[in-house]
Amino acid sequence: SYVLTQPPSVSVAPGQTATITCGGNNIGTKSVYWYQQKPGQAPVLVVYDDSDRPSGIPERFSGSNSGNTATLTISRVEAGDEADYYCQVWDSSSDAYVFGPGTTVTAL
Amino acid sequence: DVRVVESGGGPVRPGGSLRLSCAASGFTFSYDAMNWVRQAPGKGLEWVSSISSRGHFIYYSDSVKGRFTISRDNAKNSLFLQMNSLRADDTAVYYCTRGSRSGYGGYFDYWGLGTLVTVSS
Numbered sequence A: 001s002y003v004l005t006q007p008p009s010v011s012v013a014p015g016q017t018a019t020i021t022c023g024g025n026n027i028g029t030k031s032v033y034w035y036q037q038k039p040g041q042a043p044v045l046v047v048y049d050d051s052d053r054p055s056g057i058p059e060r061f062s063g064s065n066s067g068n069t070a071t072l073t074i075s076r077v078e079a080g081d082e083a084d085y086y087c088q089v090w091d092s093s094s095d096a097y098v099f100g101p102g103t104t105v106t107a108l
Numbered sequence B: 001d002v003r004v005v006e007s008g009g010g011p012v013r014p015g016g017s018l019r020l021s022c023a024a025s026g027f028t029f030s031y032d033a034m035n036w037v038r039q040a041p042g043k044g045l046e047w048v049s050s051i052s053s054r055g056h057f058i059y060y061s062d063s064v065k066g067r068f069t070i071s072r073d074n075a076k077n078s079l080f081l082q083m084n085s086l087r088a089d090d091t092a093v094y095y096c097t098r099g100s101r102s103g104y105g106g107y108f109d110y111w112g113l114g115t116l117v118t119v120s121s
Helices: none
Strands: A009-012 A018-023 A033-037 A044-047 A061-066 A069-074 A083-091 A096-099 A103-107 B003-007 B010-012 B018-025 B034-039 B045-051 B058-060 B068-073 B078-083 B092-099 B108-111 B115-119
Touching (some): A018 A083, A069 A083, B018 B092, B034 B108
Parallel strands (some): A009 A103
Antiparallel strands (some): A033 A083, A083 A096, B045 B058, B068 B078, B092 B108
């Protein structure tokens, strides 16, 4: 089965840039989706199709995907961006949706 | 507005059964795939099962295959998850989600608030 890897945590000073990676074998050939989940809340989609943003998601959230790594970048981090972030793909080899283990972003 | 609301969670003994329901509104339910995603306490997200818009394609994670059954009633805008032979590691918040496509693949664009299933003796 397909496996995604993410760093457990990322810490960044407010106003700086947070970079969250999502690793997978040839993940660049797949579409990657990113979700934000704040404590006690349901996840919210923040990036789809590698780099597109749903309506209502700030431009500060951007994504990229190439080779074996997809990346979610949060520019000018705010206290309100503190959350868990999960990447997700569809693995056609196993007909399964796969989530990464999640990354906790902390604004120092 | 798109809305999905789960119900049916609660405490259950190991080996027991439970049926979750999801009531959808604000979109044409019969056009979209629907899914269940769960999250164990303090853990990450885990995809459980998916069903295509007309029920022709059904998928399960290996962890629930043979024990859980997903179904839908397009006339009633409802999604279901029949859970049998429940185990302690099935304890989780179960989210109903709308898929971004009618078939399979893509992402989950709308999520409910979840319903908690607790399997314990």
